[in-house]
Amino acid sequence: MPVQTSLNIPALMNIATRLRIDSVRSTTEAASGHPSTCCSAAEIVAALFFAEMRYDAADPQNPENDRFVLSKGHAAPILYAAWAEAGFVKRDELLKLRRFDSDLEGHPTPRLPFVDVATGSLGQGLGAGVGIALNARRIASDYRTYVLLGDGESAEGSVWEAGDVASFHKLDSLCGITDMNALGQSGPTHLQHDVEALADRWRAFGWNAIAVDGHDLPALLEALDKARQTRGRPTMIVARTLKGKGVSVMEGKGGWHGKALKKGEELDSALAELQSQFVPEEGPAHRPEPPRPSRRPAPKEGTVGASIYRLGDSVATREAYGSAIARLAATDDRIVALDADVKNSTFSDKFEQQQPHRFYQNFIAEQAMIGAAMGLASRGAIPFPSTFAAFLTRAYDFIRMAAISNLNIKVAGSHAGVSIGEDGPSQMALEDLAMMRAQPNIAVLYPCDGVSTEKLVERMAYHPGPAYMRTSRPKTPVIYGPDETFTVGGLKVLRQSGADVTTVVGAGVTVFEALKAYDELKAQGIAIRVIDLYSLQPIDGETLRRCARETQGRVITVEDHYPGGGIGDAVASAIAVDGFTIKRLAVPEIPRSGSPEELLDRFGISARHIIAAVR
């Protein structure tokens, strides 16, 4: 084993001890945190950061650096300790752990330049790792991706979704290490220390799996070496460890999850014990050479190009979306697309046809899809993951964490609302606007026609941070000309006059119901104002307030969505400061199968109901 013999094992052992000391010290200073879960991972982290990974410690964002994702995010203190050992974080700073004035938070976030994705919601790191490894292919870099998982979090299905996708894509640059310390938060894990049982699961999911003693540095290094040499599939190293290793009061014992040692005797004796574990070194640890500085061209924004639709054409916004991302991708190689086996419904297959190498299939695994998108976005790609909007609820925790990371993911959800018709409520998204709008930094877009869709696809791609586009199943007429402009945070006043008795605010399919109501009412001599609120968040509150003022303070909202958290709430929130009267039309109850027209009318959001509300 040439790799191992050239390494200085005693130096690595001492690094592991220092990582333990820093983890114990910083959590005690914070009076909270997770020293026990840091101690189980000390040899793993020492081996990765100081013998295996190639990275520039002075430039954690170097695109050629090997990447590390701490999926078991509660072990944050040892991550911070490793970067202190590497020289990037000042050791003093470690004692500010979990303080408001420090970026060393309780769980890692990308406020820190060496963190790609926020973790702390367990089971998400491997999904991100898949995306980071896919990105290496995209940019033709040979960086490797390492993900440290806990055994407890391996109960999360998202871990197995990511495992399935990683083996499908033959991601041999991806290496997971499971710190199998056998103890969850509240008791022993299901598999406890049965490393072979866990390794068998990984093998069944198509991975190379290696079981080792996670406190045996030569064994760890040998396993990492084998992983690096394995082609055609990812490797999972299942490392048997003891929670709290090295500190006898907590080593292998229950009741020590998320518990800092007390200052005084408890801390002092733990530190003395750890100090006694230092061994004589035979010289410094031999770290791999850092990668060469990157010389990649600065990225440039692309364009969807001229509109392919004409006024009066009929096209579903989902189809316009698929076409737009394909055209945009032709002009910007950061644009990638991800699917969860519905590409022929979301029309992301148009992208696949044009850019097969930047199209990533995840099968029916929405968490894996969003997780991979998070990883891709963290490394500079601009990913468009899409599925039925209803099934994005499956990945809401991933979306929440993407928002916390402020990642550049551009999520699209199709088949929104009762207007999908016969498939019934399980396929209808009626809470997606609420779910997305609840995250304060997600831009929420909901175009009604082909032109606004393609223009907004371009805008959302280059809007900094996460964005969501809701598209519809039925075809709708193109109402905007090719030169119309759209902005994140904008709206369109489609009909207005000095005599308007009320403002009707719709978006997506209800824009057309509002226009129908306008025509019918106009024939009866009643004028209404009609707004296409294609951007729910940010929202153009100023124009909404002006329109409300100009229509005697009366506003009607109409949406193919449940009442809570959608357009009605967004508009109310924007104008309520001025005390206007709002009437809301929304789907008031759980719907059922039927034709789209039947359902729009039955659930109170058709032109007929708008007219009744105006009256």
Place this chain on the structure above:
Amino acid sequence: MPVQTSLNIPALMNIATRLRIDSVRSTTEAASGHPSTCCSAAEIVAALFFAEMRYDAADPQNPENDRFVLSKGHAAPILYAAWAEAGFVKRDELLKLRRFDSDLEGHPTPRLPFVDVATGSLGQGLGAGVGIALNARRIASDYRTYVLLGDGESAEGSVWEAGDVASFHKLDSLCGITDMNALGQSGPTHLQHDVEALADRWRAFGWNAIAVDGHDLPALLEALDKARQTRGRPTMIVARTLKGKGVSVMEGKGGWHGKALKKGEELDSALAELQSQFVPEEGPAHRPEPPRPSRRPAPKEGTVGASIYRLGDSVATREAYGSAIARLAATDDRIVALDADVKNSTFSDKFEQQQPHRFYQNFIAEQAMIGAAMGLASRGAIPFPSTFAAFLTRAYDFIRMAAISNLNIKVAGSHAGVSIGEDGPSQMALEDLAMMRAQPNIAVLYPCDGVSTEKLVERMAYHPGPAYMRTSRPKTPVIYGPDETFTVGGLKVLRQSGADVTTVVGAGVTVFEALKAYDELKAQGIAIRVIDLYSLQPIDGETLRRCARETQGRVITVEDHYPGGGIGDAVASAIAVDGFTIKRLAVPEIPRSGSPEELLDRFGISARHIIAAVR
């Protein structure tokens, strides 16, 4: 094989053919739907419904019936056809598939008495099956639970979460059958027809797994027989099938997902082909004896009993919750609790100590936890699944489907908001109210003290349909006396006078910030009204409107939640019809680690900010 030889295989073959004919016919009549995925499952459904399962076809809700969950819900037409074959559904009714005036929806919902949980969002059926099987233990019934899965949906991590939990609980009354037809919606599945690869995954997850030809009835019956005789672990039958089997235009072919045959030549030739597959019968199929009619006592509501708190005590609502469910369970054996490895944080461990046999551990697998709760609720239990509120986002699709099913699940989320402090944003629920309130039939409760928590636990247990309780991490003072009453849909006006200049609405931890603001302002001669909005949905709009009127139309909301979809929106929605002015205080951006007090103040929801808003 005594079981098989006593059965009339030709009769079962003919049933399978009739099921295909009905599936093809009904989808063509509806002009949409999934005949191809019905055809692959025809022998499996025939074997289950007409040779294996013990059930009273005239009484699908008989508690002793074997249960069937169609996890691949898009195969709904064959489920309806099976119940027509069994005599419960009129055959004519099948041709009303997907119509607004029929309960035979595009995907099954519990509007139908033979459907326990709505399916159609893939990957959920096995989780529900786990709960249904756990319920058999709870009521000491020997019914068995069968779940029919698709191979496509087996990419969903939730399937593996359920698999892990089922093997942990040694659920040998649970039998899954995977219809491995190798074709997803948009292309071949990852494992295609590799039945052994899929069977190996199930074995690695602790299951008995049997690979068979899914069109070979004797082989299917033998596998079902082996499953029934297997003790100590669940069985997965991996059945190799052809999508569209029996209809050559679609058999084994791509491009036929979710596509009905066209009326005329296409339908006619398919029907002729199927008709030609009938074989001579040797007498009727021998169905197992139905179970005896059930004689179980009618359930009776229990009680939490007298309050264990006194005014001025200090207790976290999460702890009061754990204590209350334990006391309630002592008086009603339908009450069960489920955990995802945080029982010592949510205090559901108090329940486990009292009722270990009705406490179900799911490890860190929130989808499995909610899925099992759905299954339990569908069979008469009243489940209280709980975890950190932030991690309920992981199970939002399950919660959505539970709402569609209107299931009696009582979800509790602890550690809400920035008031948890140092752990940082990944552990803070700041969108849970939006997420829950977006479902129109979920009762959303948010008590602020120990007494209101225990009373509302009792109310939510017996509130029909799904309910959610949000609890907090920090201790708060008990402000209600032991005789105070609380209702789903109520609120408490805590401070009021004729001179109030504004109404301040809080809930949970912000009630105490509002009370602090009241005291400080009172000292300065300013009176405000203070409301504890412990029920966000349903909401007492009448009282809110009255208070708004009495305080000059001015309302301030304050919440430990993001601005979208929470208390501000709920109050605005309730009072906006009268055009009042609302000022909202909420967490405006992604927060970070820090102490609870620091964070409440920094993110604008402390007493200081309320006072500024009043001024």
